[in-house]
Amino acid sequence: MKIGLVGYNGSGKSILFQWLTGQIPDPAMAHSLQSATALIPEPRFQALIDIYAPKKITYAGIEIVDTPGLSRDQHGNATRLGQLREADALIWVVPVFDGSDPTKEINAFNDDVIIADLEIILNRIEKVQDQNKRPVPKSEHERLDFEYETLTLLQEGLENGKPVKEYRLTQEQQRLIRGFRLLSGKPRMLIINTADDEIDLEQYKKYAQTDTPSIAVSVRLELELEVMSEQDKANFLEEMQLPSTDKNFVIKTILDASGQMTFMTAGEKELRTWLIPKNGTALEAATAIHTDMAKGFIRAEVTKADDLIRLGSERAVKAENLVRREPKDYIVKDGDIFLFHFS
Numbered sequence: 289m290k291i292g293l294v295g296y297n298g299s300g301k302s303i304l305f306q307w308l309t310g311q312i313p314d315p316a317m318a319h320s321l322q323s324a325t326a327l328i329p330e331p332r333f334q335a336l337i338d339i340y341a342p343k344k345i346t347y348a349g350i351e352i353v354d355t356p357g358l359s360r361d362q363h364g365n366a367t368r369l370g371q372l373r374e375a376d377a378l379i380w381v382v383p384v385f386d387g388s389d390p391t392k393e394i395n396a397f398n399d400d401v402i403i404a405d406l407e408i409i410l411n412r413i414e415k416v417q418d419q420n421k422r423p424v425p426k427s428e429h430e431r432l433d434f435e436y437e438t439l440t441l442l443q444e445g446l447e448n449g450k451p452v453k454e455y456r457l458t459q460e461q462q463r464l465i466r467g468f469r470l471l472s473g474k475p476r477m478l479i480i481n482t483a484d485d486e487i488d489l490e491q492y493k494k495y496a497q498t499d500t501p502s503i504a505v506s507v508r509l510e511l512e513l514e515v516m517s518e519q520d521k522a523n524f525l526e527e528m529q530l531p532s533t534d535k536n537f538v539i540k541t542i543l544d545a546s547g548q549m550t551f552m553t554a555g556e557k558e559l560r561t562w563l564i565p566k567n568g569t570a571l572e573a574a575t576a577i578h579t580d581m582a583k584g585f586i587r588a589e590v591t592k593a594d595d596l597i598r599l600g601s602e603r604a605v606k607a608e609n610l611v612r613r614e615p616k617d618y619i620v621k622d623g624d625i626f627l628f629h630f631s
């Protein structure tokens with residue numbers, strides 16, 4: 289799971305990268321991509337540690353990728369954005385600490401993304417047309433016609449400012465365009481980077497859209513707060529009458545926006561979280577751990593972390609018949625602890 293940070297020069301991508309991952313990006317590498325992991329918080333672990341006293345605790349993480357800033361004159365942006373084709377989701381960093389107008393920033397970004405995607409689509413249309421002129425079998429002509437139709441549909445939409453993710457494409461069309469890794473088809477969220485002395489973060493809520501969550505945060509302030517003790521931090525915020533944004537909430541929102549979730553495994557050896565796609569199945573969960581577990585899947589035993597925490601031990605949970613046996617197609621829920629039986 290790779291999440292790309294994108295935005296214009298100086299919007300605060302690198303400082304956000306540092307806040308989320310704890311790694312300082314290397315300034316010598318500012319012209320290329322740099323990645324590090326943001327660990328996904330699991331607040332239930334605190335209570336589970338008391339139950340299992342595990343030797344090891346492992347958190348699933350998301351890979352955050354810092355990227356070189358885009359240019360405000362759009363020059364070269366398609367190429368810069370092209371580096372992010374492999375990303376699973378994009379976080380658009382919108383600066384307001386420098387007085388920028390968020391609406392303008394968001395519109396300019398949409399344009400840049402659409403230009404980058406159009407470039408790919410137009411190149412491909414040209415290739416498809418060339419191939420279709422050649423003497424190829426009838427079935428190949430039909431395939432090329434279908435691709436041409438799909439591509440021109442997207443071209444028309446993009447030229448009218450419609451991102452690829454707003455299309456209702458058939459499965460066949462989706463399969464066809466998957467390989468292009470179009471940027472306007474990727475899940476997206478906004479981080480609105482406010483001034484250090486911003487009192488009112490609520491005013492930025494209006495920039496969120498149905499499928500584009502948005503969080504306002506002064507990233508620089510949060511980084512400074514991190515080195516303080518909890519008490520000093522509370523005193524400082526109180527004195528300055530400033531709001532603070534919870535990093536764990538930001539990471540959870542990124543995870544959710546990117547279409548992923550976590551599940552747990554628990555024992556005395558290790559307490560651990562794992563990543564799977566949202567609404568993933570027990571079989572996908574088994575695959576996340578080991579392909580052998582998926583291949584030889586017999587059944588999953590699922591315990592709700594909240595039941596375990598409330599009752600205090602595995603034995604008590606079993607005595608109440610709260611450990612359920614689930615088949616391959618069981619849909620994983622938040623807070624599930626899995627134990628797999630496999631041959």
Ligand SMILES: Nc1nc2c(ncn2[C@@H]2O[C@H](COP(=O)(O)OP(=O)(O)OP(=O)(O)O)[C@@H](O)[C@H]2O)c(=O)[nH]1
Pocket residue numbers: 295296297298299300301302303304318355356357358385481482483484505506507508509
């Ligand atoms: N006031 C204020 N300044 C910030 C904030 N975030 C970043 N800055 C400043 O903006 C400048 C750029 O921040 P970076 O994180 O390097 O921005 P970037 O998006 O990585 O920049 P490029 O990599 O050059 O595109 C730095 O001088 C930061 O101190 C913020 O929340 N508030």
Ligand SMILES: [Mg+2]
Pocket residue numbers: 301302303318354355356357
């Ligand atoms: Mg940077």
